[in-house]
Amino acid sequence: LSQDELKRIAAHRAVEQVESGMVLGLGTGSTAAHALDRIGDLLRGGALRDVVGIPTSEWAAARAAAAGIPLTNLNVHPVVDLSIDGADEVDPFLNLVKGRGGSLLREKMVEGASRRFVVIVDDSKLNLFDGTPGFNLKLRTASINAKASAFTEKESEIEPFVTDNKNYIVDLFFENGIIGDLNSISDEILRITGVVEHGMFLGLATSVIVARKDGVVMMDN
Numbered sequence: 001l002s003q004d005e006l007k008r009i010a011a012h013r014a015v016e017q018v019e020s021g022m023v024l025g026l027g028t029g030s031t032a033a034h035a036l037d038r039i040g041d042l043l044r045g046g047a048l049r050d051v052v053g054i055p056t057s058e059w060a061a062a063r064a065a066a067a068g069i070p071l072t073n074l075n076v077h078p079v080v081d082l083s084i085d086g087a088d089e090v091d092p093f094l095n096l097v098k099g100r101g102g103s104l105l106r107e108k109m110v111e112g113a114s115r116r117f118v119v120i121v122d123d124s125k126l127n128l129f130d131g132t133p134g135f136n137l138k139l140r141t142a143s144i145n146a147k148a149s150a151f152t153e154k155e156s157e158i159e160p161f162v163t164d165n166k167n168y169i170v171d172l173f174f175e176n177g178i179i180g181d182l183n184s185i186s187d188e189i190l191r192i193t194g195v196v197e198h199g200m201f202l203g204l205a206t207s208v209i210v211a212r213k214d215g216v217v218m219m220d221n
């Protein structure tokens with residue numbers, strides 16, 4: 001099974017939890033893409049009805065529209081029934097690092113407003129916050145013993161990456177991956193002037209569906 005097939009398997013398993021009439025949070029990324037496409041197929045086939053989705057990025061809005069999922073927003077639906085999205089890293093407590101796609105702010109807004117948030121990953125994402133890039137924030141690195149490097153547009157390597165909300169993204173590298181208590185790091189980061197949000201999703205995931213070559217594993221809180 002290729003990595004993309006594993007992503008599809010995890011995504012389709014999550015979509016089994018979608019019921020007609022739901023307000024959905026629509027994730028961003030290559031794993032979430034399979035979920036959006038699957039929801040569209042079920043709507044077209046009549047197995048699902050009256051579903052609306054709140055996209056977590058301009059990319060998700062376009063992908064969902066192409067799949068035929070009616071779009072809405074948090075002003076109309078401040079509470080979301082179910083969000084489905086990928087992640088870059090997952091720890092055993094279902095804490096996540098997200099944001100490699102640059103959509104972490106809208107993702108956290110939508111997923112933070114969701115009754116249930118189901119994360120879909122292939123098993124390459126299971127690691128202990130090993131310090132690989134994924135923390136997206138502007139910060140004075142001295143305060144939390146880490147190095148920050150500007151997250152640049154892929155092709156240019158010079159132009160800073162600008163998000164859908166016109167913010168910059170900065171990757172944070174922690175020395176040998178040890179970063180201490182996640183909640184206190186989160187508080188410290190969010191207190192820094194200029195920081196809009198960071199890519200640690202702590203205590204937000206309801207469950208994580210992990211697709212592995214030998215089968216699918218559900219991680220629940």
Ligand code: DER
Binds near residue numbers: 029
């Ligand atoms: O940017 C994001 O948060 C994405 O959800 C990312 O974490 C997962 O993207 P992938 O499914 O393409 O690996």
